[in-house]
Amino acid sequence: MKSYYDRPLLKGPHWGSNVVTYLFLGGIMGGLGLISLLADDRPEPEMKKLRKATRYTAFALAAINPPILISHLGRPERFFNMLRIVKFKSPMSLGVWGLVLYSGAAGANAVRELADDGIVPKMLRYIAPSATVPIQALLGAFMAGYTGVLISATAIPFWATGKRHIPAFSVCSGAASASALATLLSTLQGNHDVIPRLERLEMAASALEVALIADFRRRGGAATAPFFEGRVGTRLRDFTILGGIVVPFALNAIGGAFKLPKSLDALRSIAASTLTLVGGYVLRESLIEAGKLSANDPHVAFRQPS
Amino acid sequence: MAKTTIDITGLATDRSTRSILNERIGELPNVASQRTQHLRARIDGAKAVTSVCPYCAVGCSTLAYVDDSGKLLDVEGNPDSPINAGHLCPKGSAIFGMTINDRRWTTVHYRAPYATHWEEKPLAWALERIAARVKETRDATFVREHDGKRLNHTLGIASLGGATFGIEENYLLGKLMHSLGVVAIENQARI
Amino acid sequence: MPGLGTSFGRGGATVWLPDLENADCILIQGSNFAEAHPVAFRFVMKAKERGATIIHVDPRFTRTSAVADLYAPIRSGTDIAFLGGIINYVLSNERYFRDYVAAYTNAGSIVSDNFVDTEDLDGMFSGWNAETNSYDTSSWSFERNEDGSLRRDVSLQHPRCVLNVLRRHFSRYTPEMVERVCGTPQHLFLKIAELLASNSGRERTSAFAYAVGWTQHTTGVQFVRTAAILQLLLGNIGRPGGGIMALRGHADIQGATDVPTLYDLLPGYLPMPSALRDEQTLTRYLEKNTKKTGWWANTPKYVVSLLKAFYGDAARAENEFCYAYLPQLVGDHSVLPTTFAMKDGSVKGYFVIGQNPGASGQNAELVSSAMERLDWLVNIDFFDNETVSFWKREGADATTIGTEVFFLPGATVLEKEGTMTQTSRVLQWHDRAIEPLGDAKSDLWYFYDLGKRLKALYADSQDPKDRPILDMTWNYDHEDERERASGEPSALRVLHEINGFTVADGRQVAGFADLADDGSTASGCWIYSGVCPDATTNRARGRIADGTSSPGWGWAWPANRRTLYNRASADPAGNPWSERKKYIWWDAQRREWTGDDVPDFPKGKDPATPARADAIGIDAHSGADPFIMNLDGRGQLFVAGALVDAPLPAHYEPLQSVIENPLYGQQSNPLLREWKRDDNRYNRAVDPDFPYVLTTYRITEMSGIMTRYIPWLAELQPEAFCEIDPELAVEKGIANGSYVTISTALGEMEARALVSGRMQPLRIGKGQRIHQIGIPYNYGRMVGFARGDSPGGLIALSMDPNVSIHEAKSLTCAIRPGRRAARIAGSIEAAVPDAQRHEYGAGAAHGVDAGERR
């Protein structure tokens, strides 16, 4: 097949671990928004505890994610350049505004918690009307999903091929990771009662995620090779599919089916959650790395996916 | 087909008619920065000096743009020339880089006999020493006559080069060398 | 450029570059036009767009071939066979422009019956003297009438008329022979021959373009001669869209030939006085060099005016205008013999200015080791280079090298003003844009300063040998006070001196017609006379282009004529040959020549003017003799004695070749010069150890030291490479991009292999395949962002007998995969032991006689 000395046609992403981390944390923030909504306004103490944990964590993540982005950009004022416009056509522009608004909502909700706990004056509770909770959840869903849109709405053939799948399994992965993180936090908090539900949510998200990834592999064709084959494919299989989905799923299933001793059960939870989080990170990392490899192959770039 | 008018905002002419919000939120906001608004070619209004490309013998005319402080800004083809009509080849396009180049040696470098390194020297010192050496060599090797024939020459000094510098310089070098009695005068133009 | 000079009268391109656009066919051979002269190539592209056919004949398929209509491969060094084949085609098919040939060339002159051609002597001409290894050229002459004029047969019937001598001489240059010698497939050769023939004549014209691909051979001058013969036969000289475009290399290489820094020339193509020719006095010199007929009848005016320009008031009639001040030649003092002399210890001091023989010279190691024996070396350049840092080169031990080395920082073209003469002989003045950086100075500044210092050092001398320095006029202080303070001389004052002036009042002369032989005028270079015709006009600074021949843009020598010999663009009666090719014609009403250019002919000389055998100068010519510099006013198909090796070109193999000469028993040019020494080892004439043709060239992106330090250019061609054909690559196990080592008997170099189908093996004879390897000459090992070995290390020095040019385009070599070995420092032995070296003597120190002749 004709090419120009097999030189790459496209330029690959210059993105490294900081962008991977940003995408990973963005997914978790999205999932936390959902869990925070699910736990909202419930009388059960374990739900209150969960609500508090997710809100504080979401806010913490909202606070550290911009610096991670800035670390990629190099200089803080360059971050603010993104705030000079709102560009509907640019997922990254919308994403930044999503992050800003999410941070606002998460902040407001965190302040509400603080006020409820009496750490800050009660007055401040009214900073956040109750609508901020579903708003945060909605923005969270956007946060978890837009990164998938962001990469699939590019010229990189592998990413572009995944325009249906990548955004969807990114959301699932975010939700699974958020559930796993919430499980971890709840374990540390001793909030054991909420864990089965979190684990069920994680199982559901993981199941959907793995189904979508499998479908992607089936339909994707040659352009998905960098993702599923070679070094990236092996890592994806070991850390995300097996280590990050199948094993935690099994562990969670065991936890749901059998009553284990408390400490063993806690160990099981921690192991499952950690594996899920690692799998979530590796998924994002694999996406980026496969994008780089995909850009190097001119043949798949000559006829670009619609 | 391309739009014939471009919806660019932030340019002074557009400013009064649009609100900031309209400018900055939308499908594709198109806002020029301060720098963009004032963007102009750096040679706009600069002095253009007519020169010639120093590489090959086609003789492309060039324009060297110089700012008020005498700093070189740019060198490009002279559109008036019937030879190159403003065009230049890659070498000609790089004349700027031949003159303004931090690898260029702009001081005298001197290597003493048997030395293993260069040393930088004042220009006047070098010129005085070179003149003395020329005289010394000429005086030692000059031949007035040989076999009854007047020769008036020295074979102890040779000169190489000429095709890369101007005709006035060739003339002066030739006049000086001939008057010194040097005959081994050569340049790249052997044919 | 005697190939052109002996044929047409002047050693310069006959064409004004933009006129190439008017050609109907352009043959580019011996030149990689698009790569070496890309901007001038736009005129070729314009011609192509107008329907002209572009032909490229070259050993390599280059960027020129890529846009040509027709490309034909050729074995390097066989162009005489190729062009001779076309001459044979044109003559045997009666396709020459008969009216033009009969009237404007010496086709009708009767060759002496003592002349014996190569046909009868197996490749040699009559007059060979085996003892002196030279020709007695007296038989290469014409029969004369009783009044001294040439005998002519304009009906071209006489068996010994030049045209019929040509027919016989080239009869063996058949298409089959061309294929055997050149490797060019017959069908391509015939196509080219037919294209040239059908695009020449009254209605159409074809132009030739060549460059150093034709000249850097031991038969280089004869390559150009062959082209000149063919263009005369086709009637393409002096006509629009015709001519021979000599594409010269450096920016002022034409200027440095016109105002020469060449050992054998004085300005304006006046020969340098030589002790070998009995030119001890001015009278003798003028006797030898003044011609009775043709323009060179004016020689005394130009010589005396030059001496007045050099020595001012000291030059008087009673002292032969200080003629005796000029040094006398005693042999060949060109660069190659001088290099050997340097190596052998007789050259003590060396100026190298804007040239880098340590990398771009042939046998670069010889050049460098020769410089080790100098007392001092002065180099003016912009950058560190292989020449000035020769003592640091690979394999050298600086602690044993006693040469004192001075590097003087030169000013670039932007930092100085002055004039350069481009390849169509147009002088262009450049203004100064910026002050020189640091301590940098113009070359003019250095020369002027050195002259002043030497005058001061010799000021008290009573020694007659120092008179020339003391009497030399040397006052070029700048008109501008600030410039004067900086020591910058006035280039304009120098140009005024070159133009010439009346001694009495210092007023500039309007042109060379005003120069006199009585000492009343001075002129530094008569052919440039007219460039500054008065005190305020500098026509080199003219910058008006008008879409025609642009007489207001710069100034062309001679007398601002753009297309030379343009009288030939009209028929003998003075009318254009055709409406389509109208250029200069006789206006019978105004009784003058007129048209789109300055006529290269006396403006008011009626075309019906008869020749006069008794007249002097061009008055001896008729009104239909366009080549005014020549003795008979005609183009020289047959050159009588002006070249030492042949009156008619004959194909000889290069000194180092891959086959035996298929045309003659004589293998190579019998007069070529070589130096068989340990430091200059040759491959054998046909050497199975070195079975491949090696050719060298330069590439668009690089020149040499002036480009290697510019990152924008270095990134485009960052490393030395060689081009080889895929078949050879497979045979030798060479992968594209890998390092290979190319070797000759002299040395070896390494380069990256560029394996390309653009290189194709040639098929010669029955199944013999010849591989050609190409290596660019732009690189050097020591300095620059772009680096690599130069082929200079592979090429032993050899020389053409007419102009002392080296053979660098056609050699033989071997090639192997992998890198070369490092060179180890060691003692350098003298190539010729001191005991064997003559203390002094003509040639001995300078190689001509020390070198062996073949």
Add this chain to the structure above:
Amino acid sequence: MATGFFTDSTLCIGCKACEVACKQWNELPSDGFEFTGNSYDNTSQLSGTTWRHVDFVERESVDAEGIATSWSMLSDVCKHCTHAGCLEACPTGAIIRNEFGSVFVQPDICNGCGYCVVSCPFGVIDLIEAVGRGDDAAKYSVATLHDDRLNERKTAVQATGGVAGKCTLCYDRQRVGMVPACAKACPTESIQFGEIDDLRERAKRRVETLQARGVDARLYGADDVGGGIGALNAFFLLTDSPEAYNLPAEPVLPSTRQAMGYAAAAFAALTLATIGWAIFRGEGGAA
């Protein structure tokens, strides 16, 4: 008034004057000194600091008369698409469409996020990640820059972790009525600059002329290239398929995939929210 380039490969002699003239005018560094072995192409691609790049396409074919060689050269450049992926992607608005219809990167606004890089269907735009001088940074050597300009460039590029770079269609020159540096330098007028409508007409006439001469001439980008990109303001005349010149036969504007992406994400989010609702707040969950 939209302006652009018409680059005609049949007039290109591969001299690379465009590359150098561009670098000189825009004061761009070299991209390194590496021999590739790919014909005469050692700069290999357009980059953040190489805004014109000449492709060298060598072809051999065997016919009755032997091996026929051809060597086609083409100066590639940013296409200045009617709908530009980089411009749409840019989150800061650094990339704008200027009054000449060109796609222009404002270096003072660009934050170096690199999203434009992956959003160009032609692989044109790239980040300039470093500027240096001398042996320590030979790869990016700008030996030809004045110190003050070098420092300015360093501040703009090195300290900020990179800005995106690509052809500006010499916006600064166009502002004062000058022709872009590459088109001005091009000795054979293979690169023609002008009003885009004029150029298209010229190009179509040129194709007809060449086809009449038997040349396999075709335009790339003079009309809509498909994929939502529209026509290109810098378009080309080729004598081979686009792939031979490393141009995509079927480029696609990346933003056309956004709607599907958002929908897919929403679908997943809704599904998970429903499941979550069932788990946490449904009958079983609340129990």
